[in-house]
Amino acid sequence: MKQNYTVRHGALEGVEVFLAVARRRNFRRAAADLGVTPSAVSQAVRALEARLGAALFVRTTRSVGLTEAGQRFLDRAGPAFEEIVAAGEAARDVGQRPTGLLRLSVPRAVVPLILEPMIASFCRAYPEIELEIAASDEMVDLATGGFDAGIRLGQFIAPDMIAVRLTPAFSFVVVGSPDYLDRHGRPERVEDLRHHACLRLRRSNGAIAPWSFVDGNGTIEATVSGPLIAHDYPTLLGAALQGVGLAQIPRPVAEGPIAAGKLRPVLEGISATTPGVFLYHPGKRQILPKLRAFIDHLKSAV
Known part of the structure; x- marks a missing residue:
């Protein structure tokens, strides 16, 4: 069976007019409240009644009352329409001021x-x-x-x-604690990292990030090894401060410990940069x- 993928129109058409008439019990006064003609109000109500398949108002020459169907519709549609209006005001509020x-x-x-x-x-x-x-x-x-x-x-x-x-833009700096460097020496070249405990970062895609360095106009990516793999730079920083090994981390993250003498940068001449x-x-x-x-x-x- 072929499904209908068209967008439904008119679910709320005439509801506001109905509520205005139900509140005023008068078509002319409801029209004045809405800023339209009484004829437009009558047409909207008749269209709503036709769509619902039930009369909503009892009309006489002197008064307007609700039918049973009209009262039930008012009881359910009134609070629901107020919520829709409130939702619109809330959305408009967010769109117009910082909130x-x-x-x-x-x-x-x-x-x-x-x-x-x-x-x-x-x-x-x-x-x-x-x-x-x-x-x-x-x-x-x-x-x-x-x-x-x-x-x-x-x-x-x-x-x-x-x-x-x-x-x-800033560099990624390789750092180690004074104690670690005193015990293992300072690496002078990328190749020297093979003899060091290198603390590594696992990216969110599951891959372990290589250490990057610059070589003239090109980039060197070194695959290193060591005793710790972490998922964030603060953990790598903490391990480096404890002397676990060397870590390659953003310069701003390491700046404080470097200035305090708790970490020492190495291989600075070939540090890679990030935007x-x-x-x-x-x-x-x-x-x-x-x-x-x-x-x-x-x-x-x-």
Whole structure:
């Protein structure tokens, strides 16, 4: 049997007119409330009654009353129509001013570096926005995951996304604790990494990320080995601080421990770079005010 794939029209046609007449018990007054002619009100009600297959009003020359079918329709349609109106007002509210739930997918390493310094000021500036931060290093689909935006390294953002730069380009630096380097020595070349404990990152697609270095205008990808595989940079950083081995991590993540003398960079002359950190979103339609407010606030803070 052939199915009907056409879109149903007119399910709500005439309902608002019916409710106006039922409230006023008068066609002329209902027409005035709606800003239309009494004739238009009568036609809309007759069309609704024809579609429902039941008379909704008892009409006399002096009064208008509800039939039993009309009363039942009023009891169910009245609250439902009010909910539809309220839903429209709520959607319009979100579309016109910064309000509602703002969900972001963010790598764990980005939270302390970029978000923590501005979360308090953003929440104070926009008290009607609920900010939800899902800290995960997995690449998620924003639409299916119900996220308004994500934050990622530039090379991992799909080309059909709108990307907003948050940081300059930076390098990936190989670091080790002073204790580890005292025990195992400093690697001077990529080949020396074969004799070191290298802490590795497993990407969200399941692959273990090679260590990348620059060689003139080209790139070297080194397959390394070691005692630990982690799914995020903060775990690698913590292990490197404990002297477990060497880790290749974004320079901003390691900057604090390097400055404090807790980690030492090696192989700096051939460090690979990344385009930087970006906020990204689909952006095919107008950006909702809540996301626009967050982007503007974040850009002013970083």
